[in-house]
Amino acid sequence: MTHFTSRGATGPEQSALFEHAATEYLSKAASVDPMLLRDWRQPGGFYRRVRRAIGFLPGIRARSTTVDGHELRYWDAGPADKPAAVLLHGFSASKENWLNVVFFLARLHRLLVPDIPGFGESSFVPEASYRLDAQAERLEAWFAQTGAGRAHWIGSSMGGALAGLVAAKSPDLVRSLILMDSAGVAGEGLSPFEAGLLDGRNGLIAEKPEDMEAIFKLLSGKNGGGFQNAILAALVARDQIARAPVYRHLFREMILSPELPATHWAPKIAAPTLVVWGEADKILDPAEASVLASLIPGSEILMMKDVGHLPMLEAPARTAALLKLFWSRFERSDAAK
Numbered sequence: 090m091t092h093f094t095s096r097g098a099t100g101p102e103q104s105a106l107f108e109h110a111a112t113e114y115l116s117k118a119a120s121v122d123p124m125l126l127r128d129w130r131q132p133g134g135f136y137r138r139v140r141r142a143i144g145f146l147p148g149i150r151a152r153s154t155t156v157d158g159h160e161l162r163y164w165d166a167g168p169a170d171k172p173a174a175v176l177l178h179g180f181s182a183s184k185e186n187w188l189n190v191v192f193f194l195a196r197l198h199r200l201l202v203p204d205i206p207g208f209g210e211s212s213f214v215p216e217a218s219y220r221l222d223a224q225a226e227r228l229e230a231w232f233a234q235t236g237a238g239r240a241h242w243i244g245s246s247m248g249g250a251l252a253g254l255v256a257a258k259s260p261d262l263v264r265s266l267i268l269m270d271s272a273g274v275a276g277e278g279l280s281p282f283e284a285g286l287l288d289g290r291n292g293l294i295a296e297k298p299e300d301m302e303a304i305f306k307l308l309s310g311k312n313g314g315g316f317q318n319a320i321l322a323a324l325v326a327r328d329q330i331a332r333a334p335v336y337r338h339l340f341r342e343m344i345l346s347p348e349l350p351a352t353h354w355a356p357k358i359a360a361p362t363l364v365v366w367g368e369a370d371k372i373l374d375p376a377e378a379s380v381l382a383s384l385i386p387g388s389e390i391l392m393m394k395d396v397g398h399l400p401m402l403e404a405p406a407r408t409a410a411l412l413k414l415f416w417s418r419f420e421r422s423d424a425a426k
Contacts, residue, residue, distance in 0.1 A: 100350070100352035100353070103274060103275055103350040103351070103352045104350050104352065106275040106350075107275065107344070107349055107350050110275075110283070110286055110287060110344070111344045111345060113286070113287045113288075113289070114286045114287065114289055114291075114344065115341065115344075115345075116289070117288060117289025118289040118290075118291065118337070119289075119337065121334055121337045121338045121341065122334065123215070125334040126213075126215040126334060126335065126338055127215050129213060129215070129334060129335055131210070131212075132327065132328045132331035132332065134327050134328065135324075135327075136324055136325055136327065136328040137328065139324070140183075140185065140209075140210060143185065143188065144164070148166050148167065148191075148192075148195045149164050149166045149191065149195075150164065150165045150166065151163075151164060152164070152165050154231060154234050156206070156227045156230045156231045156234075157206070157217070157223075157226070157227050157230065158214055158217065159206040159207075159211060159212045159214060159217070159227065160211060160212040161203060161204065161206060161211045161212075161227070161231050162184075162203070162204050162209065162210040162211050163184065163201060163202055163203035163204065163231070164184055164191065164200065164201070164202040164203075165199070165200075165201055165235070166191050166195045166199070166200040166202065167191075167194070167195035167196065167197070167198050167199045167200050168196075168197075168199060169199055170199075171197055171198050171199050172197075172198055172199065172240075172241070172264075172416065172420055172423075173198070173199040173200075173201060173235075173237035173238075173239070173240035173241070174194070174198050174199070174200055174201070174240055174241040174242070174243065174412075174416070175201045175202075175203075175228075175232065175237075175240050175241070175242045175243065175252070176190070176191075176200060176201070176202045176243050177203070177205065177228070177242070177243065177244040177245065177248030177249075177251055177252055178204075178205065178208070178209075178245055178246075178247075178248050179244075179245045179246025179247045179248050179249075179270075179272075179398075179399075180246060180247040180272075180293060180336075180339070180340065180343065181208075181293040181294060181329070181332075181336050182208065182209075182245070182246075182399075183204050183208055183209030183210070184202040184203060184204050184209055184210075185209070186245065186399060186401055186402055187200075187202050187401055189401065189402070189405035190401045190405050190408055190409045190412070193405060193406060193409030193410075194409050194412065194413065197413075198241075198416075199237065201232070201235055201237060201240065203228065203231060205224060205227075205228070205247075205248065205251070206219070206224060206227050207219050207224075207335065207339050208339070213335050215338075218342065219338070219339050219342035219343065220342055220343070220345065220346040220347075220348075221250055221251060221254060221343060221346040221348050221349060222254065222346065222347075222348050224251055225251050225254040225255050225258065228251060228255060229255060229258075229259055229262065232255075232262060238262075239261065239262055239263070239264050240262065240263070240264060241263075241264050241265045241266075241267070241412075241416050241419075242255060242256060242262075242263050242265075242266050242267070242360075243266075243267040243269060243412065244267070244268055244269065244271060245269045245270060245271075245399065245401065246269070246270055246271065246272055246372065246373065246398065246399075247272050247343060248269075248271075249268040249269055249270070249271025249272055249273065250271060250272040250273045250348075250349065250351070250354075252266060252267075252268065252271075253266070253268060253271065253273065253351060253354050253355060253358060254348060254354050256354075256358045256359075256360050256362075257354040257355070257357035257358050258354075258357075260358075260359045260360060263360040264360065264419055264423075265360055265361045265362070265363075265415065265416060265419050266358060266360045266361070266362040266363070267362070267363045267364075267365060267412065267415060268362065268363070268364050268365070268381060269365045269366070269400060269401075270365070270366050270367055270370050270372065270373055270398050270399070270400070271351075271364070271373075271381060272343075272349065272373065273349060273350060273351030273354075273355070273381065274350070274351050274377045274380040274381045274384070275377065275380070276374045276375075276376035276377040276379075276380055277374075277376050278374050278376055279374065280370065280371050280372055280373055280374040281307065281371045282307060282371060282372040282373070283372075283373070283374065291336075291337070291340060292304065292307050292372075293307075293336070293372070294333050294336045294337060294340070295326065295329045295330050295333060296330065296333055297330065298322075298326045298330070300330075301321075301322035301323075301325065301326045301329060301330075302318055302319060302322045304322070304329075305318035305321055305322050306318060307371050307372065307398075308371070308372065308397055308398045308399050308402075309369075309397045309398075309399075309403060310367050310368070310369030310370070310371075310395050310396045310397030310398075310403060311369055311395035311396075311397075351381055351384055352384060355381065355384035355385045356384055356385070356386070358385050358386070358388075359386075361387070361418070361419065362385045362387070362388040362389070363388065363389050363390075363391060363411075363415050364378050364381050364382045364385070364388055364389065364390045364391070365378075365390075365391050365392075365393065365400065365411065366378035366390070366391075366392055366393065367392075367393050367396035367397045367398055367399075367400055367403070368392050368393060368394050368395065368396065369395055369396060369397050370396075370397055370398045371397060371398065372397075372398040373398065375392065378390050378392065391411060393407065393408075
């Protein structure tokens with residue numbers, strides 16, 4: 090793990106970079122058939138049964154609620170009287186990304202792990218807005234229903250931008266903030282995924298079974314084994330391919346969100362913040378970590394050696410350890426009051 094020095098980033102420069110990327114991607118990417126979105130239903134199959142079975146594992150309580158016309162499914166794990174933490178997944182992902190980390194953390198924390206509306210087991214509503222501000226408002230409404238009051242918030246990739254928005258708009262909900270390989274900034278270079286977007290290719294959307302292994306390879310750093318990737322790809326391929334039209338729509342909504350550039354929300358964050366990034370991230374360039382940290386007053390950076398875009402999948406024990414270490418600073422001070 091290495092600490093980097095932050096560099097500056099201006100709002101106009103960042104906004105211009107995102108506008109350019111969105112224009113290039115949308116001008117070249119495949120369009121979305123509204124009929125496919127209207128008729129889309131949650132895919133069935135083996136992986137859906139696996140998801141349901143996880144909700145019966147010891148310590149995990151599968152929950153469901155309604156938020157803004159969406160059924161939102163989530164896990165409520167760990168003791169209800171322990172400090173709470175919200176874990177948000179990224180684009181084309183789901184709460185299952187956090188499963189291994191949940192097992193490491195659930196003894197001493199209440200873990201609230203949602204499928205963000207439109208993803209996973211939560212519902213997709215074709216006529217709804219999925220811009221980032223609308224998604225952040227849904228997450229705040231869901232969090233209010235949990236009764237947790239205040240929590241540590243952790244967001245991965247797209248989930249990082251959402252956690253950052255919540256922290257900026259509703260500081261009373263956020264005890265601390267961890268932004269993990271977070272969306273929202275542009276660096277000096279382009280990752281393989283970012284370069285693909287400029288050519289109209291979204292490397293996180295699978296159209297056929299062989300795409301899934303390529304996706305897991307793109308997500309992995311040096312620790313991501315080929316055999317592990319093959320097993321995961323086979324498990325989720327049918328589910329992910331069925332979601333392709335919805336993912337194309339959700340990605341369009343996300344990149345057209347005016348609040349996607351972190352310059353709109355990061356300077357407003359008051360919560361203690363840790364920016365975590367995999368040094369081998371091929372989705373969002375590691376240089377973006379210092380750009381993001383430069384926007385958040387008092388934030389810290391921690392780079393994870395040899396890790397790719399999803400530390401919680403690739404290095405769950407290390408990820409859980411750094412979360413506990415960061416949280417412990419504030420939990421000790423809270424207990425002393």
